[in-house]
Each structure stands twice: as C-alpha cells, then as structure tokens.
Amino acid sequence: MEFAIISTLNGVTYGLLLFMVSAGLTLIFGMMGVLNFAHASFYMLGAYVAYAISPIIGFWAALVIAPLFVGLVGMGVERYLLPRVHKHGHAHELLLTFGLALIIEELIKLFFGDFPVNYQMPAELRFSAFTIFGTDYPFYRLFIGGVAVVMFTTLWLLLTRTRTGIVVRAAERLPHMAEALGHNIPLVFMFVFGTGAALAGLAGAVAGAFYPTNPNMGIELGVIVFVVVVVGGLGSLKGSLLASLLIGLFSSFAVGLDWSLASLLSLVGLGD
Amino acid sequence: MMSFRSVLLLATLLALLLAVPPLLDLAWQNALVNVLIASLFALAFNLLVGQAGLLSFGHAAYFGVGAFAALHLMIAIEDGLAFPTPLVPLAGAVVGLVVGLVAGFFATKRSGVYFALVTLAIAELIHALAPRLEGLFGGESGIGSMRMPFAGIVFGSTIEVYYLTLGWVLFCGLGLYLYTLTPFGRLTLALRDNEQRVRFLGYDAHSSKVIVFAISGMVSGVAGSLLAISNETANYSLFATDVSAQVVLQTFVGGSTVFFGPVIGAAIFALFSFLVSDLTRSWVFYQGLIFVLVMLYAPTGIGGAIQHHIRHRRQLDWPALAAPYAAMLFGGLLVAAGIVFATEMVAVMFGEDYARTREAAGGALIPFELFGATWSPTGPSTYLIPLVLLGAGIAILVKVRRRIDAVWAARGEQGSKTQTLATTGGIQ
C-alpha cells in the first residue's frame, strides 16, 4: 500500500513534468509538422540557465528569466533557421534540429563541464509535505506537479478564451485558411514555437533543482519524450497528456519494483 | 554510368590506397582503417537515407550487432573452430541482415519522421538492454577476442588488418554501387520519390522497403565486424546514440544525394577526429556546427556541391569564378579561425584547470595560455581578435556570395532547373 501510494504520487508528478516538455513538442508538430529534435535540449538549457543565474538573481527570478531566455532562443530558431531548410521537407527540419541539439549539448559541456552541476532548490522549499507510512514525502515533488498544473491551466485558458488562442487553434487546423482570413500566421508559428520552448525551459528550470542537472539530461529525457508523443499520437495534446501520465506512472512503478525489460527477457531465457 | 575519367580517378585512388599505407606509421594506418570502416558504414546508411528516402536515427544497432557477431565468431575460432579469419565479417553480414529484417519489418510500416523515431527507439532499446545481457554483449565491459592466424597470415600487424579491411570495404562498396544499376536499385529510388505509385505499378512497397533496410543492415554489420576485428573488443557503447549520430553527420556533410558523397564526409570526419582529438575537447561541437552550416547553406553536402559544379562545368565562366571562390575560401578560413579561437578560449576559461589556478591565485582573473601565446582575460585584444576575425570573415562571405550568385546566374537557363531538382533531393 505504502509503495503503491508513493509510486503513484511520484509517477503523476513525473508524468506532469514529462507533459510540460511533450506539450510543446506535440503542439509544434501538430501545427507545423516539425519534429523538433532539440526540444529536450531546451529543457536542459532551461536547467543550466537557471543554475547559472540563480546565485545572482535568486531562485524565483531565475524560474522566470530562464524560460523567457529559452523561449527567445526557440523563436530565433523558428524565425531564422527553420525557414532556410523548410523547402527541403520535414526530414531536413528534423536534421537541422538534430544538429542544434548536438550543438546545445556541446556548448553546455564547454561552459559547465561534462559532469553534473550542483543546482539545488532553495532552502525554503526543502521540507516534507507530509509523512506517509513513516516516510517523509518531499514538498518539491508536489511543487513540480503544481507548477505544471498552473502552466496548463493558464495555457488552456489562453487557447480557449483569448482571440490569440482562437487564431492559434485555427492555424493548427487550417493554416492557409487562417492566413487567408488575414491573420499573421508566421508570427503565430513563431510565438507557438517560442512558447513550446519556454515551457520546456521552465520544466528544466524547475526539475533541474530536484533531478540531476548534467549534459546528458537532454538526450535522456528526449528519448522518453519521443516515446510519449508517439504513444500519445503525434500532434494530439490530450493524447500526450495521457501518455505522459502513463509513462510517468509506469517508470515510477518499474523503478520501485526493479522490473525491467531485461529481467523479462531473462525469464524467457534471453538473458545470461 | 561511369565515364572514363571517373574510372581513372578511382583507379588512382585505389593505387594510392594499396601503395601508400605500408609507408605510414602505425597511428596513421589505424586512422586509415577507421576511415575505411566509417566510409562503408556511411555508404550502407545512405542506401537507406539517400536512395530509399528513409531517415534512420538508429543505425548504430546494425553496426553494433555486426561487431558482436564477429567477436563471437572470433572467440569460437580461438576455441578451435576451423573458420578462416578473413571471412569473419560474414558473421556481421548475416546478423546485420537478420536484425535488419526484423527491425525493418516494423520500422518501414511508417515513413517520414515516424520512421526516424521508430529506428531511434529500436536502437535505444538495444542500447538499454545490451549491458544487462551478459552472455551476448558481455555486460558493461563488453567482450574481446584475438585475431587468429589463417593460411600463414598472422593478422598481428596493423597493416594486415588494413588490407583485410580495404578488401572488404572495396568488395561491399562495389556491391552497393552495382546495386544501384539493378532493377531493384531503380525501384529503391522510385520508392523514395513516390511510394504510392510504386504500389499501383504492382510492387509490394512494404516488402521492398524491408529488403532495402535489411541490405543496409547487412552492410552496416560488415562495417561493425571490421571494427571488431581491428579493435579485438567491443562493448555496449557501440549502440549509443552518438554512433548513430556520427553516421548521420558524416553522410549529410558528405552529401546524401551522390553515391560517393558519404565517403567524403566519413573520410573527412574520421581523419579530422584522428588529427585534432588530441588538440581539442570541442571536436564534437565543431562537427555539429559544420553539420548545421551544411544543412543551412549546402543541403546536398560536399558531394552534391561537387557534382553540381561538374554538371555545369561547361556553362560556367570559370575564370570569373576563380577570384570570388578564393575570396570565399579566405572568408571561410577567417570565420573558422574566429570560431575556433572563441571556442577554445571558452574551453580554457571555463575549464577545471583554469578554475584551479584561479583558486590558487585567490580568485584573480589571471592570464592563460592558448595557441602558444598568453592572453589576459581582462585585456580587450583577447575578445577583439575573435570578433574581428568573425566579423571580417562574415563580411567577405556575404559580399562574395552575391558575386558568385551573379556568375552562376549568367550561365544558361537550362542549368537552373536541374539545380533546384538536385537541391530538393534527399528524403521524403
């Protein structure tokens, strides 16, 4: 029972974190057909930027500035780099973002070294939310989930209740029609790309203070996020929310039970 | 079809590959073995990417299983199996083919970015499983074996390994080239262009794609087993994402629309990593930068650019191009120098060594050594030099590009059409 409750809590918060990253990826894919290989790098960039600036401006300010910075980087990529390869097809866009992911990872190694950095949550957040079955449950996990929920509520309200949101949704369904109706679709695309990147950056800034912050965090999360968006059906926000929670729960139970594909394989005699 | 001139070129290259290596030292011989292996891997990869239009992000899987298959066979030979050592890559071929058939069956059910993701997932799965499967992949440390003598050849020296590798690479490379001349080779190109139409002409598109995938896996497996023969060891890191990434970088920088393009990319990257990996820790960064620049400004890669020039050699005003091209080279060198300077400076100033010396000096921004000179972190010249190099280089490139475009535009109308077609080549 204890295991089930803790694993469920861990799984849901991790799933919400995954969704913070996969939401941007799937929104961008749905609207523009661009599978952004560098999306998880934005997550890593968010963590490192927050780590670098939080000693100067403080943890809370860094939580705001880091996503903004990452969002600007994303807008720059959408505005200046992607259009150059667009005419060669989606595969070339994928290749370009793949190259960018490589560059971001190497830049981070260059500036911060090829080892984990000590990015910590502030002392005022380091307490246990409650004690369950004699175990202290860290408040920060709930904080990660809380930030995610607040973000999605805001995003959802923006998408459904504002004019811009309606244009974004129109542009997702029928970009040419929306453009013909006089909306500035390139600007909408740039904005969405930037928002998606900023969301990933925020996820990184928040999660980096809890999970290890190292130059591999991008590729490690990236693979999981790709699985999430494929399982969720590329381009579907609801699907990726469901898949994020599912995979979050799955991985937290799998870690807890030390269950793995390899041990399953060894059951059928493929292991050693 | 090959012209007489390209046959002559290839013959010269072959003669050099045969005659020169014995004169080189061990490190160079080893580097050339790696160049050959990378070239074959890139050719196998490009069969899928350039010809069938299927972008795989997980080709390390087939390269890796080839290496392990070869090592298992070598272990068996050590234990007394009568099998000729030069034919060990056959093990890689068979296993690469089988794994390619299975993986290809699933991956080719989708196309475009879905295909890319599925191949990535398959490679990641093997990468995650391999260290746990002790018997097959030897756990974290991997497995190793020795090359056994065969027919009087002991395979003890690097040059013997070199010639063995060269033989296999030429054999497989020729095979892949001949492949393009067969009916199935043409079908592969048709699949890239328009899969739907292929089906309406009576072909089973899915089976065809599985076969292409499996052949690519087979040759990748041969390349992997050549690496295993050369290194006499392998571990699960062969399945890592960066192995898959390397072949993507090499193939596209070399040019995926030209048959020999990937060889150019593989040779350049493999040689450079041999030459500079001791000098800099930022080699992967430079690779990524080169790749992105090629994607942005020359999407058909080096091979595509060369082919483009050869195709238009008669229409072009070469004397008019000479000066701008020289200026472009100069501008490019300035930009490269600026980037390298800035990067290496960052590498030093943010490095651990510098942090330690600073600590010893009480936190002061003390001068550092770079490129045989001493630079002060507070001196303006330290920052001005890379900035000026970059700025001047970019200015030259921008200016010279207009002139080059003008010369190109002055050539016949006919050329421009083939150019747009050539540059839209590649993947679906």
Added chain:
Amino acid sequence: MSADTRVRPALKLSGVTKSFGPIEVLKHLDLEIASGERHAVIGPNGAGKSTLFNLISGIFAPSSGEISLNGRSIGGMAPEQINRAGLARSFQITNIFHRLSVFENLRIGVLARFGVRYGLFRPISGMRRINEETEKVLAQVGLESRGHDLAGDLTYSEQRALEIGMTLTTGADVILLDEPTAGMSREETAEAVELIRAVTVGKTLLMVEHDMSVVFSLCDRVSVLVYGSILATDTPQGVSANHAVQEAYLGQEAA
C-alpha cells in the same frame, strides 16, 4: 442490358456500397464494363466518382458488395495485387517519380510486367527486352525526345502523357483513367484524346471525365453517377437525351 452477354465483363461491380462512418458515399452500385469497351463515368462533384475509382483500384475496401476483374473477385485486395490481376490506373493529380528520368518512370512499370520486380543480381542495362519495351511505350505516348529528362522537368501536358504511359507499362488490360484531360487547353485535350484512343486499342477503358466532348468522341457508353447511385448507363447520345440525367446533371450545362 445492352452489353454483349456472351462475353464475360472485364469489370463488374454488384451491390457495391462504401460508407465512411455514417455517410454512404456509394449506395448499392451495379456496373458492368464489357471487355474492350471504352466507358466513362460522369457526374457532379461529390457524386462519388473518386471513391468508385479508389474502391476498384484498392485504396479502399468496399463496405459490402462484390467487385470482380475478368471474373475474379478483387474487392478488398491491396493495390499491388489488383495491379497484378490486370488493372492499372492513372491519377487525377499527377503522380509520377519526379526525380527519376522519364525513361526510368516507365521502366519501373515494364519491369513489373516482366516479373523482375525485385531483381538484384543483374544490371538493368543488360535487360534488352525490357528496355525495348520501355522505348515502345515512350514512343506510344510521344515522349521519345524527353526520355533522359527528369520527369519533374516535363511540362504539365507531358506529365499527363507520362501518367497515361505509366498505366500502360504494367500490361494491364483494364485501364482506369482519372480525369486525364483535366487542366489542359483545347489543343492539348485533342492530342490527349487521340493518345488515349491509340493506346487503349484492344484494352478496356474506364475513365472519369468532365469534358463532355471528350466523352462523346471517345467512349462507347457512359454511366451517370449522382449521389452515390448510377442514374443511367447508356451510349453518349442516349444519356444526353435522358430526361432524368438532364435534370440531375446536364441540366446545368444545357441551361
């Protein structure tokens, strides 16, 4: 039935229904195309002509009913199987291999006809019969001088001719052409009609066509498809004299 009943029909649809969700696009459709006949399907936009072609050629499977080709049931087969059973189709939107030469475009189909679909062990240049046959089709569609050019470089009407050529290459005896003259000028249309007439000699042709002059000059019989049902099947003259057809379809043009 005006068709000759002694001869087995080349293509026969009986009771074919196709629905997408709740929408019935084709309703219990019966159609018989005699062997050697040139048959047109006309009808207003949205009548289900494209769906009909997609069912026959294997893009969709019928929801119910039977489709048979030369007496053999093909309903629900994959496109490549239907092609091998002897039916080839062209597309309304040009559907060629843009980055291959014109010759290569045609040769892919010829290879399929000669059963060397997956040949891997012989160079293609040595296959004399296949190359001769490809040259023949190339000449048939009047593209001899363009054989070495990339298909993507052809003019629109040349691409349409290549499109027709590709349907011929696999040697199918039932040919489906989807609006072969769409988007052509008057002269180009006239040329295309002559081309179609020439290349379908001895074959069975089913075509979707909007241009009534093309239908009149080319086809033996016409079926009028309205709202997923066949309103009438008759000679072109008979159809244009049919009151129900005039009301439902031709009415707009006659007015």
